Amino acid sequence: MRRVQKIRLIRRILILMIVLVYSFTAGCFAQPTSISSSNFALLVRVQAKNTGQDIEGAEVTIEVGGKAPFRGFTDANGVARIYVDISFENRPGRLIVKASNYKTRIEEIDLIKDALPTIILLEPTNNPTPPEEPTPTEEPIPPPTNTPTPTEETTTEPTVESAIEPSAPTVEPTITPTPTLELLTFEYQVLVQAKGTEEIVPEAIIKIEISDLSLDGKTDANGLAKIPFDSIQQGQPVVLIIEAPGYKSYRQEIEGLSLDVLPDVIQLEPEPPLEYQIRVKDEATNKAVLEANVTLRVEGQMIFSGETDTSGVVTVVIEAVDKGKEGELIIEALDYQDYNQLINLENIPAEIALKPKSPPILPTGKLAIPLALDGKFIVYIVDVSGNLLGTVDLARQPDFTNDGTRLIVNGDGGPWDKLRLITQIGDKRGQDIGDPGLGGHSHPFWSPDGTQLIYDDNTIGGGDWRMFIRRDLSQAAGTGEELAALVGPILGQSPLWTDGDWFIFRGCRTWASQGGDCGVWKMQGNRGEPIKLTNTVNHILTDVVGNVVVYSSDEAGGGNWNVYTLNISTGQTNPLTFDPMPESLATLSPDGRWVAYLADQGGQLAVWRVSVNGGTPVKMFDLPRSWGYLTPDGWYNEKLSWGKN
Structure with a gap:
């Protein structure tokens, strides 16, 4: 009996020693760990969402940019201290909190030094794991005995057993935690392409079905779609559906959701043409x-x-x-x-x-063409097919009225060197309406109503080109009314007269003592304010209908004359011809649809036409060589005229 008691006493002494060693080591490790100045602490407090109770023993993990995670556990106050290297300060990270009988929580955080504790509320699981029964003690309680206890063993002094047992460690029951599925929060990106060609597929509709949850997205112009996942439990079955116009529907069933199970690239099969x-x-x-x-x-x-x-x-x-x-x-x-x-x-x-096309609208009317023959000028009057209708002898620079009933010419030579009016085809001379003493009247042009004339002259006023209006054609004597600006005389030539009493001419700003400022101008009414249209005085004005002026210009030099239009309302110019052969003497059809001009094709003169809006020129007819030729100055000093029949 004494031997048994001795064995028990030894065993209890051993247990006491183990407890003392355990307490000593626990006290040592309970001391705060010395933290290097290269680290800082993040405090996270974990509580139950339904009760607000602090959760002890929760595992707190911080993941940063693919580095090894930082991990810690909450104490009795539910607080975990996570020590993070100072190099990760202010960087984004992911906070993962796990605890038995609670759902895992994942949050995106910023690693900020000296931040206040972050409170994480965990939701309890639906089926908490019940605690296990404690493991029974090794020694059974001995049954009572009738053997009398010796007097020395019934002393009231504390026994070794009574001194040890209050300090013995409590054996905690073993609890097996219920596995919980992680909540996923991330952005899913997927590129949608055409199968076979790998062309991007924009505007593709993407639907992700997870239990009773549906996530939607659409691919952008680069075929990329971004769909956010917010605290969605992993492991759930997923159905991925993609639809796009011209492609067969795509459907993929995935057994368990995870971060790496969704495809990054999906190729759709095109439907047949x-x-x-x-x-x-x-x-x-x-x-x-x-x-x-x-x-x-x-x-x-x-x-x-x-x-x-x-x-x-x-x-x-x-x-x-x-x-x-x-x-x-x-x-x-x-x-x-x-x-x-x-x-x-x-x-x-x-x-x-x-619908069948209507018959094409062909030009009609008659043309006046000035040529030189044996040193004398002749104006030939022809129809639009080139058939000769009549001539005017010793005449140049013709101009028809808008209705085609009268023709004005610049007479040339001897007593005929004056303005002459032709009212009947076949009349070779016509009526003199210019001053017999003034043979310099040139480039005559009718007013829009066909009752007045404007012309230029360089024989009056010291040899400078000036412009004059003859309002009464019955009076042959006199120079006419000089065209002038409000502030002074105008030196210019090639005058035109169009609707709204607008005069168009080429010259320099002499009326304002700025002779170097030259170009094409317009002015409304006599004694008005000239308005500049172009910056080149070498634009030879030849005709106007409404707001459209035609002119010729040798801008490229070398006698390469080309035809242009000028809108006097907008100032917009438009080239109509581009050939290296000379093209000039342009005139507008009475309806304003066409532009006719003279061209030299290797010595053969011909009349061409082109739409006033531009296009491919069409030859109207060749001029017989027997009719004469165009003098060298004729490309910039003569003009055609187009009148009605």
Whole structure:
């Protein structure tokens, strides 16, 4: 019996020693760890969301930029101190908090030194793990015995056992934590491409279904979509769906959600091309229109071009990606008006009727053409086909009234050297209306109503070119009314007169004593304020209809004359000819649609025409060589004139 008691006493002494060693070591490790000045502490407090109770033993982890995580555990007050290297200060990080019987919490944080404790509230799990039963003690309690206890053993002094047992460590029950799934917070990025070509697919609709949650997104112009995930539990089944016009639907089922399970690149399979047939017919006869050119454009880009066959049918093929878009359907065919309509490419018409073109509008009227023959000037009057109607002898610089009933010319030579009025074709001389003593009247031009004239003259006033208005044609004597600015006389030439009482001329700003400022000018009414239109005095003005002036210019030099238009309302100029051969003497058709001019093609003079808006010039007719030639100064000193029949 004494031996048994001795064994028990030894065992209790050993237990006491173990407890003392445990207490000593625990006290040592409980002291604060010395932290280097290269570290700083982040404080995180963890509490239960439903009760606000501090959670002891929660694992707190901080992840920073792929580095090894910083980790710590909360104390009895629910506070964890995480020591972070100072090099990570002010950088973003991820905070992960885990605790038994609570849902994991993930948050994005900034690592700021000396920040206040961050409070993290954890939600309890639905099924907390029940605690296990404590492990029973090794020694069974001995049954009572009838053996009397010796007197010395019933002393009231404390026994070794009673001294040890109060300090014995309590054996904690073992609790197995219930596994919890991590909550994921991240941005999912996916690039959508076309299968086979790897072309980007913009405007693709992306849907991610997770249980009863649906996340949506759309690819941008670079085919990239960004979809945020916010505290979504990992491990859940996921369905990924992508739809885009012209592509087959994409569907992928994923068993368990995680950070790396979603694809970064998805390729969609294009749908097959679509085919439509269009029959093109004549609107009046319903006959097929052959060789009609059919074009489809989407956002300015051509997506199809083809011609109708012998049945007037064309098969239009478009990519499925263009289905449902708005497109421009253009049909062009010889002798038919162009067809141009906006259509939905999902509903392309099966039949289209074209309207036949109206007969082309051809120029009409008559032309006056000045040439030199045997040293004498002659004005030839012809129709628009070049057929001779009559001549005016010893005359140059002709100008028809707008209605074509009267022709004014600059007489040349002897007693005929004056302005002369022709009222009947076949009259070779006409009526003298210029002052017999003033043979310098040149470049006459009619007023818009055909009752007055303006011309230039360099024989009056010391040899300078001046311009004069003759308002009464019945009075032959006198110089006429001089054209002048409000502040002084104008020195200029090649005057024109158009609607609104506007005068156009070329010259320099002499009325303001600025002779170096030269160009083309306009002025409303006599004694008005000249307004500058161009900066070149070498623009030879020859005709005007409405707001459009035609002129010739040798800007490139070397006798390379070309024809231009000038809008006197906007000041905009537009070249009409570009050939290296000389082209000049331009005139406008009475309706203002056409510009006729004289051109020299290797010694052969011909009259050409071109649209006033520009385009391809068309030769009207050649001039017979027997009619004469154009003098060297004729390219800038003569003009054609176009009148009505």
